[in-house]
Amino acid sequence: MKSQHVDGENREKIFLFALSTCGWCKKVRMLLENLGLEYDYIYVDLLEGAERDEAVEELRHCNPQLSFPTLVINDEKCIVGYNKSKIMEALE
Amino acid sequence: MSDSFSITDDEVDDYYEKLKKEAEAYGYHLNRDVEFTKDLLRSILINKGRYGYGACPCRLASGRREEDLDIICPCDYRDPDLSDYDACYCGLYVSGAILRGEKKLKSIPERRPSPEDRKKIKNAIKSEAGVISSLPLPVWRCKVCGYLCAREEPPEICPICKVGRERFERFI
Known part of the structure; x- marks a missing residue:
């Protein structure tokens, strides 16, 4: 998938499904950046055709409702929405 | 894009x-x-x-x-x-x-049904169509604000929340 990489401290594998237009997605990104963590993100609304389908299928595995933001930690833990305490807890 | x-x-x-x-x-x-x-x-x-x-x-x-x-x-x-x-x-x-600051804003769960469920709901509505009403006029409901009106067709623009006619559904 055509994701963007953000450098930082490498602790867990962090992947964020986001929309470029969404306020809560921005808040998750700001939180990760304030924590100084390394992560990858993808703006699904900026993808088209097969690329978008691929990202949506990937997201469906952990969040069938296909809502944003969805944060996936170490390919297994999935946090839907901007839930600061849950995110902090999972990244501790 | x-x-x-x-x-x-x-x-x-x-x-x-x-x-x-x-x-x-x-x-x-x-x-x-x-x-x-x-x-x-x-x-x-x-x-x-x-x-x-x-x-x-x-x-x-x-x-x-x-x-x-x-x-x-x-x-x-x-x-x-x-x-x-x-x-x-x-x-x-x-x-x-x-x-007023009595409650704090937070991220809330998604209420919109998943794409699969939206399809099911759409089909269910189709099969409900045709219910015979004895009212002299159909009743239309604005799906955004709940405004109801009894007339042949929904208004061009909702007089309450200003959304377009396509956001109305047949209520009765």
Whole structure:
């Protein structure tokens, strides 16, 4: 998938499904950046055709409702929405 | 997708002033966090440019208007979310309690059904069609604000929340 990489401290594998237009997605990104963590993100609304389908299928595995933001930690833990305490807890 | 829809600060400011006035006149409130709110409004304007309709900035639009009628801002889910969670899904509209600082705004669960469930609901509505009513006129309901009217066709624009005719459903 055509994701963007953000450098930082490498602790867990962090992947964020986001929309470029969404306020809560921005808040998750700001939180990760304030924590100084390394992560990858993808703006699904900026993808088209097969690329978008691929990202949506990937997201469906952990969040069938296909809502944003969805944060996936170490390919297994999935946090839907901007839930600061849950995110902090999972990244501790 | 290249994003050629750059929106100026003036456009966002104008939209904000207009929407705020409208919202307050009809008993709704925009989020008081002006920066957050203006970011959302800029995103709605971007979506208008991209898709031709102001799709919810916090949901993935399909690009097909007829599939996204329920998420054109104000979305069909705003009012139930205001009742249950004191805010719409994006946090653009908030309740009086949040406005007065009695409650805190937070990210809320998604109420819009999944794509599979939306299909099922659409088919169920189709099979319900044809229920015979003994009323002299059909009753139309605005799916955004709940306004009801008995007339041959729904109004061109909802007199309460100003959304278009396509957001009405046959209620009775």
